[in-house]
Amino acid sequence: MKLATGIFAVFAALSGAAQAQQLDKVSFAANWVAQAEHGGFYQALVDGTYRRHGLDVTIMPGGPNVNHRLQLIAGRVEFYMSANTLQAFDAVAQNIPTLVVAAIFQKDPQVLLAHPDQGIEKFEDLKKLTLLISKEGLASYFQWMKHDRGFREQQVKPYTFNPQPFLADKRTAMQGYVTSEPYAIETQGGFKPKIFLLADQGWGSYSTLIETRRDLVANKPDLVQRFVDASIVGWANYLYGDNSAANARIKRDNPEMTDARIAYSIAKMKEYGIVDSGETTSGGIGAMTDARMKSFFDKMVASGVVKGGIDPGKAYSLQFVNKGVGVDLRPKQ
Numbered sequence: 001m002k003l004a005t006g007i008f009a010v011f012a013a014l015s016g017a018a019q020a021q022q023l024d025k026v027s028f029a030a031n032w033v034a035q036a037e038h039g040g041f042y043q044a045l046v047d048g049t050y051r052r053h054g055l056d057v058t059i060m061p062g063g064p065n066v067n068h069r070l071q072l073i074a075g076r077v078e079f080y081m082s083a084n085t086l087q088a089f090d091a092v093a094q095n096i097p098t099l100v101v102a103a104i105f106q107k108d109p110q111v112l113l114a115h116p117d118q119g120i121e122k123f124e125d126l127k128k129l130t131l132l133i134s135k136e137g138l139a140s141y142f143q144w145m146k147h148d149r150g151f152r153e154q155q156v157k158p159y160t161f162n163p164q165p166f167l168a169d170k171r172t173a174m175q176g177y178v179t180s181e182p183y184a185i186e187t188q189g190g191f192k193p194k195i196f197l198l199a200d201q202g203w204g205s206y207s208t209l210i211e212t213r214r215d216l217v218a219n220k221p222d223l224v225q226r227f228v229d230a231s232i233v234g235w236a237n238y239l240y241g242d243n244s245a246a247n248a249r250i251k252r253d254n255p256e257m258t259d260a261r262i263a264y265s266i267a268k269m270k271e272y273g274i275v276d277s278g279e280t281t282s283g284g285i286g287a288m289t290d291a292r293m294k295s296f297f298d299k300m301v302a303s304g305v306v307k308g309g310i311d312p313g314k315a316y317s318l319q320f321v322n323k324g325v326g327v328d329l330r331p332k333q
Helices: 002-022 036-046 068-073 085-093 123-128 135-139 141-149 164-168 181-189 214-219 221-240 244-253 259-271 290-303
Strands: 024-029 055-060 079-084 098-105 110-114 130-133 156-158 172-177 194-197 207-213
Touching: 024 068, 024 221, 036 055, 036 221, 036 244, 036 259, 055 221, 068 079, 068 207, 079 085, 085 098, 085 207, 085 290, 098 214, 098 221, 110 123, 110 181, 135 141, 141 290, 164 172, 164 181, 172 181, 181 259, 207 214, 207 221, 214 221, 221 259, 244 259
Parallel strands: 024 055, 024 079, 130 156, 130 172
Antiparallel strands: 079 207, 098 207, 110 172, 110 194
16 A cells, blocks of 8 residues: 555656646746736736746846846847837837737826825826926926927926925926835825826826747747736736735845835726726736827827837737736626
8 A cells, every 4th residue: 555655656746747847937027126016927926827827937026227128139038027118119110029919007107296285186287397207207208298288398307216306395296106106205295196197198108018029929929828818817816816925925026015015006006997997808908909009109209209110010919918818807896
C-alpha cells in the first residue's frame, strides 16, 4: 500500500512538473511603481488566472528611473503597460515595431484640480486660474485645451509633482490623476478639491494600454490572446470581486502603498468609469474602436501634438478585444 501511495505521489509530482513546463513564460513591464491602477494585472497573477490561461507571468514594476518600453522594443519583455494613445501614434511615426492590443483604461485619469470655494464650477472657469502643468502635460493635453477650448499658455506655470504650491494659492489649478492627487489634497490640505476629468471634457485618449511587438502578434497570436483575455478577467475580478490578495502583492512590491490609498483609487476608478464604461459594456474591459482612435488622432493633428501623414490604424489592433470577455463577471443589476 505504501509503495502504491509513493508511486502515486511521484506520478502526481511529475504530472505537476509537466503542467508547469507547459506554461509560457512572459514578462509584463509596468510604467510606474505598483499601485491600484495596476490592480487587475496583479489580480490575474495572484488568483491563478494567468496560469489557467497557460501563462507564467512576471510583473516588472516601473519607476522614475526605469524605461521598460525600451526592454519591449529590444525583445527582453513580451508586454508593456503603455501610458496613453499618443505613445502608439509616436511608434508609428518613428517606425517602432510595437502594437497596442488592448486599452484597459477607457478614460485617461488625467484631471485638473481646483479649490472648492473659488467659483470654479465648470471646465471653462479654469481659464480664470493659474494652471500648474508639467512639461509633458504642456506638450500634450494642454495643446488640445488651447486649440479646442481656448486656454492660454500664459496661464501655465510648471508643475513639480508637489501639491504645496496649489495648497498655498487658491487661485491655482493643479494637474493630477483622479485616482491619486485628489487623495493627497484631501489628506494634506483637509478639503475635497473640485475635480475636472479631461476625458469627460473631450480628451479621448485611452490609457493603461497593453502594448506588445508586431512580431509576437504575427508569430504567437494565441499567446497574445491568452494574455489579453487573462488580464481582462483579472481586471473584472479586481473591480468586482475579492481583491485582498492582489492588494497585498501590490503593497509587497511598493511598501509605500497603503490600504487607504488603494481603496480610494479603486473607488475613483469605479465612480468615473475609468476601466469599465462606454464600449466595455458589451465588448468587455480592454475595448477599443477604430472610430475613437481616428477621432483622437484627428484632434491631436489639429492641435499640433502629432504630425499628420501617418496611418493611425497601424498603431493598434482590434484582433484581441471587443469579444465580451469578463462581461459575465460584472455584478448583476
